[in-house]
Amino acid sequence: MPPGAPCPRRYPDRSMFLKRLVACAALLLSAAGVGAVTLLQVSSSTGAVPTTARSGPSAPPDLPARATTPRSREAGRDRAEERDQAERRGSETDIDWKKSTAVGLPTAGELIDGVRLPAEGRHYFTWDPVRWTASNDAGRLYGTDRLIRMILDIAEAHAGANPGAPRMAVGDLSRRYGGSFDGSYGVLQEFGVGGGTLGHYSHQNGLDVDVYYPRSDGLERGPDSLEDIDLDLSQKLVDRFVAAGAEGVFVGPNTGLTGPTGIVQPLDRHDDHIHVRLPPL
Numbered sequence: 427m428p429p430g431a432p433c434p435r436r437y438p439d440r441s442m443f444l445k446r447l448v449a450c451a452a453l454l455l456s457a458a459g460v461g462a463v464t465l466l467q468v469s470s471s472t473g474a475v476p477t478t479a480r481s482g483p484s485a486p487p488d489l490p491a492r493a494t495t496p497r498s499r500e501a502g503r504d505r506a507e508e509r510d511q512a513e514r515r516g517s518e519t520d521i522d523w524k525k526s527t528a529v530g531l532p533t534a535g536e537l538i539d540g541v542r543l544p545a546e547g548r549h550y551f552t553w554d555p556v557r558w559t560a561s562n563d564a565g566r567l568y569g570t571d572r573l574i575r576m577i578l579d580i581a582e583a584h585a586g587a588n589p590g591a592p593r594m595a596v597g598d599l600s601r602r603y604g605g606s607f608d609g610s611y612g613v614l615q616e617f618g619v620g621g622g623t624l625g626h627y628s629h630q631n632g633l634d635v636d637v638y639y640p641r642s643d644g645l646e647r648g649p650d651s652l653e654d655i656d657l658d659l660s661q662k663l664v665d666r667f668v669a670a671g672a673e674g675v676f677v678g679p680n681t682g683l684t685g686p687t688g689i690v691q692p693l694d695r696h697d698d699h700i701h702v703r704l705p706p707l
């Protein structure tokens with residue numbers, strides 16, 4: 427029977443019918459065999475596992491490959507977006523942890539192997555006291571690993587206990603190697619008004635951090651007046667710093683914030699932020 431000839435339906439005798447039937451069946455099996463081999467070759471080149479004959483004629487052999495490509499692209503895009511968001515947030519996973527050493531005193535010291543707090547995190551943002559804007563300069567955000575850990579832990583606990591509260595506002599820590607942090611590094615604002623303190627007297631050995639009082643309007647910025655301060659949230663932060671083992675928590679004399687005598691102390695020029703000091707080890 428010539429290739430391509432249609433299989434006959436009626437034959438004059440039985441033997442002729444059987445011969446034609448066998449020839450026709452052989453032709454069909456041969457065609458199916460070629461098709462199966464082709465499918466296996468294409469499938470193995472795409473790495474897809476052939477399932478049934480249904481994926482042959484009714485579905486192009488490259489369909490599985492085309493079907494997986496958008497999924498993998500999508501997953502890659504998701505991962506890239508997560509990384510971008512983490513970088514924008516200054517994810518805590520970006521922190522280069524080291525064992526730091528605070529040398530000398532907060533008022534006359536230095537910092538060895540300081541850890542830099544990222545510009546912002548999930549539960550905190552940083553506030554530049556010189557430019558009175560977010561975020562703070564990276565060179566002003568170094569502390570001992572113990573101080574950085576305390577900031578992250580308290581920011582997280584504060585957020586968890588106060589849903590809807592603004593993220594904790596972190597101001598200056600120390601410079602990269604500690605040392606003087608005087609007016610040559612910028613004039614500190616108070617309530618966003620220039621001409622305030624000429625730099626820090628302390629903040630020299632990675633044990634000090636300034637935290638701006640949370641605002642009652644929920645904005646993530648330093649308070650611009652006493653009326654902006656959420657005193658309830660502020661007292662909760664003071665309490666957390668005391669519980670975390672702070673040696674000193676300096677608060678504004680006009681805020682009314684309180685705590686254990688000798689630890690929580692009113693101090694001039696702290697009406698817009700808390701100054702927290704960890705004890706040396």
Ligand SMILES: [Zn+2]
Nearest residue numbers: 634635636701
């Ligand atoms: Zn301070």
